[in-house]
Amino acid sequence: MSADAAVGRELELGDVAVPYHWLAVGSTGVLMATYLSVLYHVTDIVGGTAALTALVVATLVAATLAARHLPVSYAAALVVGLLGAGLGGYYLSVPSPYLVATSTGQILADNVALLTGLSVLRMTEVGAWALGVAPALSFGPWYLVLRRRYALAVAAGGVALTFFVLTGDAGSFVTLVGSLAAASALGFGTLARRGGTAAQVDAIAIALVAMVVVSSAISVVPGGTASPILPGGSAGPQTVEGSVVNNDERTNIVGSIELSPTVRFSVEAERRGYWRVGAYDRYDGDGWIRTGEATDYRAQSAPPGPSRTLDQTVTVEADRLGAMPAAWRPVRLRTGADNARVTSEGSFDPIGALREGEQYTVLSEVPDPSESELRTAGTDYPEEIAERYRQLPASSADRIRERTDEIAAGAETPYATAVAIENWLEANKAYSLDVDRPDGNVAESFIFDMERGYCTYYATAMVAMLRSQDVPARFAVGYTPGQRVAENEWVVRGLDSHAWVEVYFPEIGWVKFDPTPGGPRADTESQRVQQARERNVSNVDTDDSQNGTWTPTTTQPEDETGTETTDDGTGSENLTAVAESGPGQRPQLAPDREVGRTDSAPEIGVATTEAEDGAGDVPIRPPSPEEAALGGLVVVGLLAAARRTGALARLRRTAWLYWQPRRDPDTDVERAFARLEHLLADRFRERRPGETPREYLDAIRGIDRRAERVGEIYERVRYAGESDRLLADQAVALVDELVRERRGLGR
Amino acid sequence: MTDANPNPTPPSRRGDDSPTPLPVDEAASLAGRIVENVEEVIVGHHDVTEHIVTAILARGHLLLDDVPGVGKTMLARSLARSIDCEFKRVQFTPDLMPTDVTGVNVFDERSREFEFRPGPVFGNVVLADEINRAPPKTQSALLEAMEESQVTVDGETYRLDQPFTVIATQNDVGGDRTYELPIAEIDRFMKQLTLGYPSPEDESEVLRRVTGRHPIEGLDPVATGEEVRRARETVAGVTAEAAVREYVTRLANYTRERADLGVSPRGSIALLRAGQARAVLDGRDYVVPDDVQAEAEAVLRHRVRTGAETGGASGAALIAEALENVPVS
Known part of the structure; x- marks a missing residue:
């Protein structure tokens, strides 16, 4: 083990010596890859992947060259310049309406807001932003590490990663990998500067693994409890990006909304409608994000096409309600305007939350186009609509497009396309609340792999498919009409929450499509309400709703768009995350098992604890790439530990002893003799350094004749220069025999 | 000072007509025979005997470091006799001149020419006794002969007959009036050996053997010079x-x-x-x-x-x- 103590600047891995410097460079590369992967993910969603890749590669090459020739002070100025230029370019690319409202102070405030867990994806021009910051982020650490300024390089890369950790874009896994890379870059950097021993390398490996194990047990990164690295710890099925909005803030409110059969609010209106809360424009494969900021309340214009006015008075029945549900499109608040603002997609939103008993009256202009109007609407989309609502993650766009092309083969208008997609989803996917959240792109998984899902899946898939056909569409959330308790009154419960699709038609505006099959949804819902009533859960009913559903005397159900699927009055569905209002929130496409489950009814109105979820039957599944990578890291650590304790050496020794790959006769004979020596060392004693093979074999009394023969062959091959395949065969065969017998050495 | 070689090898311009090597087993048995034969006379120095034989086969020269009277001369003589080749002995003294070793040109009155009288170095086994008593100049004359296998007298070079092995002795007990061999010269001896005193049993065996007729008298050659030369080729290969x-x-x-x-x-x-x-x-x-x-x-x-x-x-x-x-x- 003396090699362990030898101080050097290289890591010996078998025959290959890797300088610590290059290990540090490699680790820094991994660190950079973690936060650049966030940028890559961003560009994958909004476009510009090729440009980003080219930019990063070019910057890395430039940094490599600069590391040879450019002094540090100039390089620092260059990085600052790059960052400044990049951010300047970004602000120039922001559409002017946004820019008008921004002052320097607001820009700062925006950036600070980002650091509190708001995803960078919320930025309207996040693609430009990513391209803007990428050069500075790639240049700095790479330049520094190549100049052997390891600590500075790690600091620079660490700041970049920390930024994305704080915005929540870097999930636990990326954060962990980045931290490990930073730690190993520092470790190897120190070894490269001062020289190190193999023992120290092992220590680094063990420390890294300790980091993995500890952080898997106690997640300390933001959102860590929500997206633990290994399942079964605490959280439900969420994604890495889930941490973006998965703050306590959101969970508190959504928890009571999403799962509850209790009444949320009641609506007095002439007609029923889908009580819409908001919509989302940006899809990142895992969920939905609303870009842009909410603005101060002002009356909104009516949709350009034909519409019908609907006055709604909404009374909050829950403790609090973080949204202002209203039929699309809300135009004016008759009451409650003081407390409202307008989200970037045009819905009203309370500042703070509404309390029980609060009321607001909202006037909506519900689009009411005829089918022929929709058919003839054409595709002359306004530019900002086309740009904002046709984005798809590039990584899955092609596949979805091909499938949708088949499904909507005969459709010639966007309307026909939408209907075809809607029909296909309704016909081909079964409704179920009990689904496992797929890895990766949800829309892609739902379209291609999954057999069942619920509204969020249907809606997400449909938006993705529409966008693949270049039809602007968005993901809308809200509540279904609820239970009609009087001619003009509907009672809406938490489990009426729903997700659907809005499609944009020129000259008409946003039109609702609901791809979720209505029947099964209604069954689930009524069952749940009934159950809650039996258990005497409070606030399941209002005074009116207990008396049963009011049945309209007209036999013709009202249809708002003519495209809506059949929907009985109570048709509703749980929406996972209707969420409170406000920018940055996004519903998770997480399956909601509690609702579908009838066997373990938790206290209604309180979210089932996650532990219960985890305690259920965990399906056997192949490990995710993250788990595989972590497993790999743990294995590396165990190997390092094993090496420290000598177990690895013993294991390797044993494997080496039993298995001899064949090469040329000389090598074969030498190795055979080495194996024999090992065998003899185990049984008798080791050969001393100055002892010749002949002396050694002579010194061991009672040695097996075969061992002597191996010694003779060794001598002839090694010292007489004989190189003979037959001799080698014989030697290897004899040693094989001896190894197998193990005890056959002595007579 | 000693008996001159009547037929010194003429100034040699021989080419590389080296003798055919003996097969290894024959060379081995030759060496074994010589060792055995020497041991007829020398008792209890098997290792030294082997060393000397291997040194001869490896074209080396030997330095025997020892107290007087332990059989150095006898060893060298029995060796020379076993190989059936010429044995010469030079006693080194402080007044020994280089030409006493190498030979000298003597003026022949009749032919009125100088004639080379070969020195004792012209032998196959040369015993240089107490080499450290001679002055450095004389020592180096011998050492040059050892190194080059030739001697140069008055500008004329004479090649020495092969095999040519010098067995030089040094007495440890010399005290003053000795010239220690310089390291550069001592390096030219292939081996340095020590005989040492024999064990009591060996010594009594020696005594038994020397009573009456000395065993060296009855020692027969077991090898020829030619065989030794061929064995040397074997070794070189x-x-x-x-x-x-x-x-x-x-x-x-x-x-x-x-x-x-x-x-x-x-x-x-x-x-x-x-x-x-x-x-x-x-x-x-x-x-x-x-x-x-x-x-x-x-x-x-x-x-x-x-x-x-x-x-x-x-x-x-x-x-x-x-x-x-x-x-x-």
Whole structure:
């Protein structure tokens, strides 16, 4: 083990010596890859992947060259310049309406807001932003590490990663990998500067693994409890990006909304409608994000096409309600305007939350186009609509497009396309609340792999498919009409929450499509309400709703768009995350098992604890790439530990002893003799350094004749220069025999 | 001063018509015969006898370091007699001149020409007794002959007959009036050997043998000069693989790292050659590390100077240490 103590600047891995410097460079590369992967993910969603890749590669090459020739002070100025230029370019690319409202102070405030867990994806021009910051982020650490300024390089890369950790874009896994890379870059950097021993390398490996194990047990990164690295710890099925909005803030409110059969609010209106809360424009494969900021309340214009006015008075029945549900499109608040603002997609939103008993009256202009109007609407989309609502993650766009092309083969208008997609989803996917959240792109998984899902899946898939056909569409959330308790009154419960699709038609505006099959949804819902009533859960009913559903005397159900699927009055569905209002929130496409489950009814109105979820039957599944990578890291650590304790050496020794790959006769004979020596060392004693093979074999009394023969062959091959395949065969065969017998050495 | 060689080898311009090598087994049996034969006379010095025979086969010369009267001369004589070749003896004294060793040109009155009278160096086995008593100039005359296998007198070069082996002796008890051999010259001896006092049993055996007729008188030759020359060719052709060569180098390096003066490359060469001869003695045509180890002490110890300047003993200790520690590959 003396090699362990030898101080050097290289890591010996078998025959290959890797300088610590290059290990540090490699680790820094991994660190950079973690936060650049966030940028890559961003560009994958909004476009510009090729440009980003080219930019990063070019910057890395430039940094490599600069590391040879450019002094540090100039390089620092260059990085600052790059960052400044990049951010300047970004602000120039922001559409002017946004820019008008921004002052320097607001820009700062925006950036600070980002650091509190708001995803960078919320930025309207996040693609430009990513391209803007990428050069500075790639240049700095790479330049520094190549100049052997390891600590500075790690600091620079660490700041970049920390930024994305704080915005929540870097999930636990990326954060962990980045931290490990930073730690190993520092470790190897120190070894490269001062020289190190193999023992120290092992220590680094063990420390890294300790980091993995500890952080898997106690997640300390933001959102860590929500997206633990290994399942079964605490959280439900969420994604890495889930941490973006998965703050306590959101969970508190959504928890009571999403799962509850209790009444949320009641609506007095002439007609029923889908009580819409908001919509989302940006899809990142895992969920939905609303870009842009909410603005101060002002009356909104009516949709350009034909519409019908609907006055709604909404009374909050829950403790609090973080949204202002209203039929699309809300135009004016008759009451409650003081407390409202307008989200970037045009819905009203309370500042703070509404309390029980609060009321607001909202006037909506519900689009009411005829089918022929929709058919003839054409595709002359306004530019900002086309740009904002046709984005798809590039990584899955092609596949979805091909499938949708088949499904909507005969459709010639966007309307026909939408209907075809809607029909296909309704016909081909079964409704179920009990689904496992797929890895990766949800829309892609739902379209291609999954057999069942619920509204969020249907809606997400449909938006993705529409966008693949270049039809602007968005993901809308809200509540279904609820239970009609009087001619003009509907009672809406938490489990009426729903997700659907809005499609944009020129000259008409946003039109609702609901791809979720209505029947099964209604069954689930009524069952749940009934159950809650039996258990005497409070606030399941209002005074009116207990008396049963009011049945309209007209036999013709009202249809708002003519495209809506059949929907009985109570048709509703749980929406996972209707969420409170406000920018940055996004519903998770997480399956909601509690609702579908009838066997373990938790206290209604309180979210089932996650532990219960985890305690259920965990399906056997192949490990995710993250788990595989972590497993790999743990294995590396165990190997390092094993090496420290000598177990690895013993294991390797044993494997080496039993298995001899064949090469040329000389090598074969030498190795055979080495194996024999090992065998003899185990049984008798080791050969001393100055002892010749002949002396050694002579010194061991009672040695097996075969061992002597191996010694003779060794001598002839090694010292007489004989190189003979037959001799080698014989030697290897004899040693094989001896190894197998193990005890056959002595007579 | 001693009997001159009547037929000195004329100034040699011989080409490389070296004799045909003996097959290894014959060379081995030849060496064995010589050793046995010498042991008819010399009792209890089997190792030294073997060393001397291998040195002769490896074209080396020997330095016997010893107290007087332990049989050095007898050893050299029995060796010469066993090989059936010419034995010469020079007693080195402080007044010995170089020409007393090499030979001298004598003016012939009748032919009115100078005629070369070969010195005692023109023999096959030359015993240079108490070499450290002669002045350096005389010593170096012998050493040049050893190194070059030729002597130069008055500008004329005379090649020496082969085999040519010098067995020089040094007496430890000389005290003053001795000239210690310079390290550069001592390096030219392939081996330094010590006979030492015989054990009591051996000594009484010696006494038994010398009563009456001295055994040397009845000693018959067991080899011819030609056979020895051919065996030398055999030795020169013995394989020394890289592993062995590297081992020799490592040994030499070991001494260089630890002594004031380590083993010279000449020493490494000598060790490998001695190893080749040892291999032949064992009937092999390739050198194994064991051969090197068997020869290492005799070949190397007089070539190192350790700091203590305690002479051969500490040199021998260093060589033993090297053999212990330098890994055999």
